[in-house]
Amino acid sequence: MSIRLYHAPLTRSLRVRWLLEELGADYEIVALDFMGGDLQKADYLAKHPLGKVPTLEVDGTTLWESGAMVELLCEKFGKLAPPPGSPKRGEFLQWVHFSEATAMPPVGAFFQNAFIKPEPQRIPAVVEEAKGTIAKWLQLLDDHLKNRKYLLGDEFSAADVMMGYTVNGAKMTGILDARFPNVEAYLGRLLERPALQRASA
Ligand SMILES: N[C@@H](CCC(=O)N[C@@H](CS)C(=O)NCC(=O)O)C(=O)O
Structure with missing residues (x-):
């Protein structure tokens, strides 16, 4: 298998690098x-015309x-995801998509409007709204994790890789706290994983 990841530290490409380490991939x-x-x-724009990371080239296919x-990587390696048709497949897909489609946007809006945009373009009301939205999904996740080690139960899966990046972003906003x-x-358990430590090094 041929795999090439276009990666920038601290960005969402960390998810993919972390997963590749968990999978033991070359x-x-x-x-x-x-x-x-x-x-x-x-x-780089020839690879990703919007100039975003990650981009992954795998066996001749270029993906954003x-x-x-x-x-795709879980499917190719046959690891870290419940197979299609198995009981936990739906819940797995839900968390994979929840992490980027629902939980990540307010984290991005927070950082854009608190730090990244030039000061005159920052909108304080967006920061306040984002804080409330992040706290709501953190509460949902806290309830879900009450009796679970990982999103799907006792077993770590690639859904935790997706969500782990988002939860770490919430930690960096300061909104993830003792509440x-x-x-x-859960974040502590993920940060202890050797594969994440290698991917972040
Ligand atoms: N939904 C995409 C989001 C990609 C994305 O927005 N990446 C950010 C870094 S975390 C980026 O490249 N931003 C640069 C830009 O938007 O110009 C994914 O999950 O891969």
């Missing part, structure tokens, strides 16, 4: 300097969307 990394403008260079990459003890403990 892969090539193309390191991009996010702040240094690498994503807007012509050679971290969630699609995670699903959500089950989520804090």
Whole structure:
């Protein structure tokens, strides 16, 4: 199998690098300097015309969307996801998509409007709204994790890779705190995983 990941530290490409480490895959990394403008260079725009990370090349297919990459890699390796048709498949897909489609947007809106955009373009009301939305999904997740080690129960899966990145983003906003003890403990368990530590090094 041939796998090449276009990666910038701290971005969503960490999900894919982390998963590749969990899978024990052989892969090539193309390191991009996010702040240094690498994503807007012509050679990268030829790979991803919107200039976003991650991009994954796998066996001749070029993919965008971290969630699609995670699903495809699990399928190719036959690991870390309940197989199609099995009882936990629906819940697995729900968490994979919830992490990016529902939980991640307010985290992004928070960072954009609190730190990233030029100051005159920042909207304080968006930051306040994002804080409320993040707290709501953190409560949902805290309730879900009350009697579970990972999203699907006792077994770690690729859904935890997707969600782990988002939960770490919520931690960085300052909104994930002692009000959500089950989520804090869950994030602690994920951060201890050697595969995540190797992917972050
Ligand atoms: N839904 C996409 C989002 C990709 C995305 O927005 N990546 C960010 C980094 S975390 C990016 O490249 N931002 C640069 C930009 O939007 O110009 C995914 O999950 O892969």
